[in-house]
Amino acid sequence: MKVGVAGCGLMGAGIVEVCLKTGHETVVREINDECLERGLARLDKSMEYAVKKGKLTDAEREAARSRLIPTTDLGAFSDCDIVIEAITENREWKSTLWKEIAQHVKPDALLATNTSSIPLSSIAPSTGNPSRFMGLHFMNPVPVMKLVEIVQGIETSDETIAEGRAFVEGLGKTTILAKDTPGFVINVILVPYLCDAVRLLEAGVATKEDIDAGMKLGCGMPMGPITLLDFVGLDTTLSISQVLFEEFGDPRYAAPPLLRRMVESGFMGKKCGRGFYDYTGGGK
16 A cells, blocks of 8 residues: 655654555655755664664665655546645644645545544535545654544445555554544643643642652553643643633633743644753753
């Protein structure tokens, strides 16, 4: 199966990596050469790390890399069997991009968005083929996390879901199926947890280190909520919380002021070197 991935940011690069590792010829498209080079550097760094950890051999890495087709041309998706959009969590940008992608893809291609919160019904009409459109919500970091949340839109056919599930499970992932509602399963539960952690920090109840230690050692979480925010991306979490709050009007989903201030100050998390923790020195 030939795969197309639109976007080579944090999530896109991870999706590209798992597709390459499992033998798929993969086209990755970015909006310009600068973004493409940055995304490919992220991909190469991750694969190099996998080699150092003994999870990938040099030969396997080279073979995987040979299957990659980097481009800035949407026309490169014309012979792809599945196209996965993995751009910023913004419904207007996603809808605009899908209108452009629709001009190039095959009529029977599988179409998927990696959205983590936006209802598919607000994007599907832009694809021109809603019955072939689904949500494939990969978890971050994609090469490590085992779960993919499959989302079935109102018009998504059962055949599309079956094909999407087979593709994802072929990547070595486990799937769960969710209906088309904002936040689906994962983020409806996760976002209030993350926001509450920020509220505790904002109120001075505890330090970020103690909040993280409390949830790790007291509740068995593999990672504390403040550290998790840095990994997910503060800007991404803010965008998701806004979608959920606008949809449900529930204060549990309202972004804490501190989270907004962090994003406005450019502290987006580990991906840019600084979030609630500072990663510029190579560690946390």
